[in-house]
Amino acid sequence: MVSSVLQSPPNPTSAEMLLRLRHTCAHVLAMAVQTLLPETKVTIGPWTDTGFYYDFDRQTPFTPDDLTQIETEMRRIINANLPIIQEVVDREQIRAEIEQLGEPYKLEILNSIPADEPITRYFIGCADTLQGVVEASLFHIAADTLTQKPMGKDCWWDLCAGPHLNYTGEINPDAFALESVAGAYWRGDETKPQLQRIYGTVWETPEQLQAYLTQKEEAKRRDHRKLGQELDLFSIQEDAGGGLVFWHPKGARMRLVIEDYWRKAHLDAGYELLYTPHxxxxxxxxxxxxxxxxxxxxxxxxxxxxxxxxxxxxNCPFHVLTYQSHLHSYRELPIRWAELGTVYRYERSGVLHGLMRVRGFTQDDAHIFCLPEQVADEIWGVLNLTEQILSDFGFTEYEVYLSTRPGKSVGTDAIWELATDALVQALDAKGWNYVTDEGGGAFYGPKIDIKIKDAIGRLWQCSTIQVDFNLPERFDMDYVAADGSRQRPIMIHRAIFGSLERFFGILIENYAGDFPLWLAPVQVRLLPVSDEQRDHATAIALQLKQFGYRVEVDHSGERLGKQIRTAELEKIPVVAVVGKREVVNQTLSVRTRQSGELGSLTLLELQEKMQQVIMSRHPI
RNA sequence: GCCGGUGUAGCUCAGUGGUAGAGCACUCGAUUCGUAAUCGAGCGGUCGUGAGUUCAAAUCUCAUCACCGGCUCCA
Incomplete structure (x- = not known):
């Protein structure tokens, strides 16, 4: 596994240098583009977690060939070691210059800068015109020292708040790369014009760039779409339509393990299970x-x-209807109902993505109907169950978000306060740190979102817990209180996996297809050394199967080396070689993916070993 | 949905206007083999789909579908 270089994205306090580097690199990119393709209009170019991008407006999109040429021009600008100079400018003066240059987006940016904020621009190069000034006041020049400077070769500027490097030469020409071109909307608004975005990556050293590229390769190696096909777990087929998942036998075996685990965990945690229509x-x-x-x-x-x-x-209305099917006493609450409910949502074609974003998926949904004073305890219970389940699947690091009341919402102040306090109380009782997303809640109630961190440090949104004041109201739900009055229950929605499809995709990527024994679709494959041992291997396989193991025999008739290679490529955790010796001695020659050869074991010894590993949920 | 790219055998990919190819997989035969590829033969494609241009289209044009990288949105 590679060490993650992405764990702490740069920010102004932790990585000032990297931020300047990336921001300047974006400017160098824009300068290179406008040098090579002067008709291109500039817009914005911020830094990102891994580099930078710059959005351009031009008639013809950039080609891969353009990208190569732009990169070459950027290297030239970097090697020329041009000075980068900040100028505080007068608003009207700069407006005139921008108008003269014909940069409509820059003008729009200028107009959006509050009147009391100073306006700055950054020059790259322009040595001839700026020379005297640079010596007088290194890297900073006052307003009015320059007027109407045309941009030209090695002279370029951009309206920008900074900060930047002092010289382009501070960028290591071997530590940056342009990555891709993509469409992006102006100001992220799909009703606005679509721009051409160029993504790049830049680091302080070539080693860091290499580490980043290695990380990217690693992510590609783990891609669940690729592994899903290679390991024959699932498919999405053109003939059926996009976003519709076919679980193949091996994927289905895993899903069965996941579902069985999930059902037991929920029954143990005091849930009842429901099935409702589609x-x-x-x-x-x-x-x-x-x-x-x-x-x-x-x-x-x-x-x-x-x-x-x-x-x-x-699924929620179905659970509400189930609740409505008869009158409830306060003594019954809390009611916890869970369902692996398959839902269908129309998603625009461009957003579909493997198992991560589909049009039909199964939520591990549950609804808790409870009294106001039970909310905190119930949420706490959900947090515990969430931690238990996620950690059994190998996810032990989380980022937790608490989203509070948005501007437009239903429910009284009192109920929002009660629910939000309950969430905070539960999080505190759980001892989890969290980030508050002010106003980020749903219109019907506050929520907690949990993101899990995978083996290479990526975060995935899975679990969500939402308090809902809306549905109980709309369906006029009630229960009979101790005093005989009808009262409104509070409803909590929650999902732990989120969707089985997405969670399965995350599992594939987290384990890179190397599943722990308890999840592996094929746990053991028996390899007969020659045809003479096939019957013996088959008999042993039958025994293992009767004990509940997922087991196969290699019937290919290939030589042992080939059988082992095949099993390795299929990432089967345990193979057991059966040759003459093993038949005579009533043993198996066991080899595992993680630990290599375990030597000769009896069938009973192998079962004990596997049972232990399965219970631990770790790799063998 | 939008911008760009891609679509050739089950898989990975060659093939730039003139008789559709390779490796792996699969089938058959030979080999009966001890910890990551035994040898040989065979099967397999209306080149995503539909129109068009042309004497001739995998190749050029248009449309359409799916996928890939993003944007927007999201479990």
Whole structure:
């Protein structure tokens, strides 16, 4: 495994130098582009976690060949070691210059800078015109010292707040690379013009660049789409349509293990399990508000005997209906109902991505109906269950976010305060640090989101816990309180995996397809050295299968070396060689992916060993 | 949905207007083999789909679908 170079993204306090480097590199990119392709308009060019990008407006998009030439020009600018000089400018003067240059986006940026903020620009080069000034006041020049300086060869400037390096030569020409071209909307707004974005990466040393590129390769090696095909776990087929997942036998075996584990964990944690339909009368979705607020993600309705029916994008209304099926006493609460509920959501074609973003997926959904004073305890319980489940799947590091009341929301101040306090109380009781996302909650209630960190330091959003004041209201849910009055229960939505499909994808990437024994689709493969041992191997396989192991025999008739190679490529954790010796001695020659050869073991010894490893949920 | 790219055998990929190829996989035969590839033969493709240009299209044009990299959105 490579060490992660991405764990601490640069920020102004932790990596001032890297920030300047990246920001300046973006400017050098823009300068190179405008030198080579002068008709290109500049917009913005910020730094990112791994480098920088710059958005340009031009008629013809950049080609890969353009990118190569731009990179060469950037190297030239870097090697020329041009000075970078900040100038504080007068607003009207710079406006005139920008207008003269014909840079509409820069003008828009200028106009959006508050009146009381100073306006600065950064020159790169321009040595002829700036020379005297540079000596007088290194890297900073006052307003009015320059007027109407045309840009030209080795003279370029951009309206920018900085900060920047002092010379382009401070960029190591072997520590940067342009990466890709992509479309991006002006100001991130899809109703605004689409620009051409060039992504680049830059580091302080070539070694850091290399580490980053290695990390990128590592991510590519772990890509669940690639591994999913190689290991024959799942497919998404053009004939069926995008975003629809086919779980192949090996993927299905794993899903079964995951689901069995999930069901047991939930039953143990005091949940009941539900099964609900995949479609329902549209009126239900009108009552829930989804038809009004979530319609763009819903598939079209279908007509069934003059009634409109809807494929479900959510499970919650079904659980509410189940609750409504009879009257509830306060003594029954909290009610915890969980379901592996398959939902269908319309996603725009461009956003589909392997198992991570699909159109049909199964949520590990649950709803808790409880009294206001039970909310904190229930949330705490959910946090515990979440930690238990995620850590059993190998995820022990989390980032936790608490999202509070947004501007537009339903519910009284009192109930929002109660719910938010309950979430905070639960997080504190759990002892988890969290980041507060002020106003980031849903319109119907506050929430906690949990991101898990995988083996190479990437974060994935899975679990979410949301308090909901809206649905109980809309469905007029109630319970009978101790005094005989009808009261409204509080509803908590929560998912731990989020979606089985996405979680499976994350598992594949986290383990790079090398699954721990308890999850591996094939746990053991028996390899007969020659045809004479096939029957013996088959008999042993049958025994193992009866004990619940996922086991196969290699019937290829290939030589042992080839059988081992095949098993290794399929990332099978345990292979057991059966030759003449093993038949005579009633043993197996065991070899594991993680630890190499374990030597001769009896069938019983192998089972004991595997059982131990399975219980630990670790690799063998 | 938008911008750019890609689509040839089950998989990975050659093939730039003139008879569709390789390796692996698969099937068959020979070999009966001891810890990451035994040898040989065979099977396999209306070149994503549909129009068009041309005497002739995998190759050029247009449309469409899917995928890839992003944007926007999100479990």
């Amino acid at each position: 479609i329902a009368n549209l009126d239900l979705w009108k009552t829930s508000g989804h038809f009004e607020f979530y319609r763009e993600n819903m598939f079209d309705q279908m007509e069934i005997e003059t009634q409109q029916y809807q494929l479900k994008p959510m």
